[in-house]
Amino acid sequence: MEQPFTESEQAYLADRVAHYVGEVVERVTQVICEAEAAANADFSAQGFTFAEHSPANADYLTVCLMEELFRKVHSGDMAMAELMLTMMAKQEGISLHVD
Template identity: 35%
Template structure:
């Protein structure tokens, strides 16, 4: 069943949804930073020198999060997984056929 929204309703929906998406992204960034700090601290407490290398750095943590979210979205459906990866590659203007 298709919903017919007025332009005003569409504007309100977009405003509300994207405001929540912005807050979600802020929380995710905070969680990544907290995770990095906590992992770094625990590694140091266990005698691992973190001066030159951080195994729980922000980039690694964000990629891990992205992988987990993509897996949740496609749920094992490789057609959906391929579509997701293709859409993201197009968004970034990169080739996945190299």
């Protein structure tokens, strides 16, 4: 049975969760930057040079992480996956058509 919370308790909980989400995002962003730098140092040590951007750039690493976390959360439940994608699209103002 779920505990009923007052409006002020709900506001507090929402604020604290947002705070901790922000901390996680900050830490993960730092780890991604560190991974990009390590990959580029590795590539450079092997004599690789890239005309445009490194294959292990921060954007690519971020998308790879998002894919892995998405799979982890929906765990093969396609209805959950569809719901998650729909919710993310709506937050960005994108309309999705899912068959």
